[in-house]
Amino acid sequence: MAVSHRTRRSVRVTVAGALVGLAALTVVAAVVSSTLVDAAALISVLAGGLAVRIVSSEVVQTRRKAAVERADLARAFQDVATQSHREHLELTAVMADRLSDKDAVVEDLAEMLRVAERRAGDAEIRLRREARRAEEAQDRLAALLDEVLGTAGSYVDTDREGALVDPPNVVNLFRRDDRLHA
Numbered sequence: 001m002a003v004s005h006r007t008r009r010s011v012r013v014t015v016a017g018a019l020v021g022l023a024a025l026t027v028v029a030a031v032v033s034s035t036l037v038d039a040a041a042l043i044s045v046l047a048g049g050l051a052v053r054i055v056s057s058e059v060v061q062t063r064r065k066a067a068v069e070r071a072d073l074a075r076a077f078q079d080v081a082t083q084s085h086r087e088h089l090e091l092t093a094v095m096a097d098r099l100s101d102k103d104a105v106v107e108d109l110a111e112m113l114r115v116a117e118r119r120a121g122d123a124e125i126r127l128r129r130e131a132r133r134a135e136e137a138q139d140r141l142a143a144l145l146d147e148v149l150g151t152a153g154s155y156v157d158t159d160r161e162g163a164l165v166d167p168p169n170v171v172n173l174f175r176r177d178d179r180l181h182a
Contacts (some may be wrong), residue, residue, distance in 0.1 A: 012054050012055075012058055013058065016050075016051035016054040017051070019050055020048060020051045022047055023043065023044030023047035023051075024044070026040045026043050026044055027041060027044045
């Protein structure tokens with residue numbers, strides 16, 4: 001369709017050019033022959049007017065068609081912009097959902113971290129308490145051993161001359177205790 005329109009346009013412009021050329025030849029021929037100059041002038045004015053009318057209608061038609069094409073392009077651009085805006089809103093909604101999900105996960109992890117820190121603090125307190133108890137038990141055991149070793153004359157093995165056979169330690173003391181009870 002565009003090719004036939006171009007062909008029609010070029011034919012119309014060619015006809016307008018031919019009319020201007022015909023008017024120019026008529027005036028030149030009338031001036032050279034000095035006859036019918038008035039008629040030649042009238043014919044050239046009419047041919048020129050007709051050529052201007054053809055070209056101006058072609059220009060108006062071209063401008064109208066360009067305006068229609070611009071309006072179609074504007075509508076197409078508006079459709080694309082609307083679709084792009086719709087897609088942008090959908091993407092924004094998806095990203096907002098993802099962000100809120102991430103925020104919820106971060107809040108959950110922060111709460112889990114607070115719980116773990118609290119448990120670690122409680123465990124550290126229990127560990128210190130148990131370490132203190134173990135230290136106290138060790139101190140009591142040391143005091144008990146000192147007490148036992150201080151009165152350990154009956155629990156210490158000696159040979160016939162009174163020399164120490166085994167140095168006193170917890171294992172020897174238990175063995176000696178077992179022998180005495182047996």
